[in-house]
Amino acid sequence: MSRLVRPGPGFDELFSSFGRSAWRFETQPAYHVDAEQQAMRRYLNSGELDVSYLTGWLDGVREATRQGKRYARVRVLTEPLTDYLRFEMAVAPYNIAAGEDIRVLSPAQASELALPDYDYWLFDDEWLAIMHFGPSGLRNAEVVTDPETVEQHRAWRDTAARNGRSFEDHPARGLS
Structure with missing residues (x-):
């Protein structure tokens, strides 16, 4: 059984409806998220990092982890990194400080391990959200x-x- 949820309040509700864990597998070399475009351009042009667009997410992760919930993800990183992934790696310490566990794989590793080539969130080990991008x-x-x-x-x-x-432990951690 499945149902489609569009970006916005319906998608956001997924993160308030889990009880124990939210885990993400990320495979895209770039994501087109309107809220982060200005911050990404600024970072790529000047090296200045403004994560104010991420405040709501970070606050939500902090509150969830205070309640004993767990956030984690594995991100597949292109080699070399795309501009977007360089930006994501710069932002990652903020996600980690809020309570997320972030791990990384190369595309070759993901392929060798026969992992899927699409993104998904797994909630409470009981249900998932397979993400479809355009x-x-x-x-x-x-x-x-x-x-x-x-x-x-x-x-x-x-x-x-x-x-x-x-x-x-990833060498890209120090990129800016």
Whole structure:
């Protein structure tokens, strides 16, 4: 069983409706998120990092982790990094400080491990949101509760998390 959720309040509700854990697998070399475009351009042009656009997300992660919930992700990083991924790596310490565990894999590792080539969130090990992107960014997320599909995504999560390098250990961490 699945349902589509569009960006906005319906998608945002996914993050207030989980009880224990939210885990993300990221595969895109760039995301087109309107709210971060100005900050990304500024960072790429001057090296100045403004994460004010991220305040709501970081506050939500901090509050969730205070409640004992867990946020984690594995990010597939192109080699060399795209401009967007350089920006994401610069922002990552703020996500980590808020309570997220971020690990990274190369595309070759992801392929070798037979991981999917799409993004998804896995919530509470019980349901997931498979993300569908278009040229302008996130089109929708397919919320899936089918036990077999969820189990496959849990297995991929476990493989990615076990093989991912800690963000702190990745050479791209120091890029600016």
